Amino acid sequence: MSVTRRTRVWLAMFVLASLAAAPPVSPQTKPVVRVGYIPSDSFAALYIMADRHLPAADIAVETVKLSGGPEILSQVATGQLNMGGTGMGAAGFNAVASALPVEFVAPLHSGYVEDYFTVRRASWEKEIKRIGDLKGKPVALNVRGAAVEWMLDQALKRDGLALKDVQVKTMPFPDMVPALESGAVEAAILTEPFPTLAEERGVALRPLPRPAGARATPITAIFWNKDWAAKNPDLAHKVMVAYLKAARDLALDNGWKQERNIDLMVKYTGAKADVIRRARAHVLDPNLDMDMSVLDSMQRLSSEQGYLKYKDLLPANRLFNFAYRDRAVAELGKK
Numbered sequence: 085m086s087v088t089r090r091t092r093v094w095l096a097m098f099v100l101a102s103l104a105a106a107p108p109v110s111p112q113t114k115p116v117v118r119v120g121y122i123p124s125d126s127f128a129a130l131y132i133m134a135d136r137h138l139p140a141a142d143i144a145v146e147t148v149k150l151s152g153g154p155e156i157l158s159q160v161a162t163g164q165l166n167m168g169g170t171g172m173g174a175a176g177f178n179a180v181a182s183a184l185p186v187e188f189v190a191p192l193h194s195g196y197v198e199d200y201f202t203v204r205r206a207s208w209e210k211e212i213k214r215i216g217d218l219k220g221k222p223v224a225l226n227v228r229g230a231a232v233e234w235m236l237d238q239a240l241k242r243d244g245l246a247l248k249d250v251q252v253k254t255m256p257f258p259d260m261v262p263a264l265e266s267g268a269v270e271a272a273i274l275t276e277p278f279p280t281l282a283e284e285r286g287v288a289l290r291p292l293p294r295p296a297g298a299r300a301t302p303i304t305a306i307f308w309n310k311d312w313a314a315k316n317p318d319l320a321h322k323v324m325v326a327y328l329k330a331a332r333d334l335a336l337d338n339g340w341k342q343e344r345n346i347d348l349m350v351k352y353t354g355a356k357a358d359v360i361r362r363a364r365a366h367v368l369d370p371n372l373d374m375d376m377s378v379l380d381s382m383q384r385l386s387s388e389q390g391y392l393k394y395k396d397l398l399p400a401n402r403l404f405n406f407a408y409r410d411r412a413v414a415e416l417g418k419k
Contacts, residue, residue, distance in 0.1 A: 117166050117323055127170075129334055151187075162308055171231050171303060173227075189305075189405055193304050200274060200275060201291075202288045224254070226255065234381065335368045341365065
């Protein structure tokens with residue numbers, strides 16, 4: 085073998101050996117966002133964000149199904165989750181007041197008291213002819229100290245009652261329909277799709293007409309770990325942009341009834357598509373605006389019931405940080 089040829093062979097062997105010894109080059113790791121959710125169609129904007137818009141922004145997602153908002157709140161505060169959704173109420177108010185590393189950043193869904201207040205059909209207009217006749221009767225909530233309790237209080241006030249005038253029973257939403265049917269409760273604050281199912285089965289009805297000009301009540305909101313957001317400002321911004329896109333998928337063009345969105349609700353909740361189609365749509369503003377005026381009223385009720393761990397009411401700008409929302413709206417344009 086000639087010297088030149090031997091040199092080429094040795095050079096090729098050296099290059100191959102060097103390549104084998106070098107550490108493998110891996111593609112840049114995608115950022116991962118861990119999202120906590122409850123399997124309810126009211127969380128639809130989170131599902132759409134996680135399934136559609138975050139992957140499109142080259143962000144990996146880990147969704148974690150949990151049983152309730154307080155559990156999500158706890159895991160976000162401890163950094164096990166980056167973000168999630170929960171009902172407006174004492175748990176969230178106390179978390180902010182206690183300076184836990186959580187901040188509410190946008191609404192998740194709103195609704196009307198008239199769509200939630202449900203009464204037993206077999207009793208209505210018989211022994212119970214008006215809201216005042218619920219005095220002393222059992223009424224169902226899925227949780228105390230949250231927006232649903234405030235909504236019940238608002239409904240009762242229309243006929244001079246207060247929470248203390250009824251027997252409040254707590255139970256999961258799915259259990260309320262059988263309870264209304266059996267007479268275990270006479271009324272409930274019930275979220276879709278259960279009021280629609282109860283009406284179709286002849287078990288219950290929603291007797292309150294919606295007043296002209298009524299504003300939807302903020303019921304749930306999204307929040308995240310504010311230390312995570314502060315350390316990852318670009319990622320937090322991208323997440324908010326993805327969430328705003330998801331909200332607009334629902335808020336515009338009858339989005340709550342669009343098949344592509346219903347498919348995701350079915351995927352994450354296990355509900356039947358035809359039930360979601362028939363249910364009354366939730367409310368979510370395309371610019372993530374919400375009625376802030378009720379937050380004082382919600383805090384006062386929680387204080388009266390002994391749920392709050394602080395004395396002075398928190399102003400709205402302490403409860404919510406809308407800076408990320410406002411930047412996302414400015415980037416995508418107002419709708």
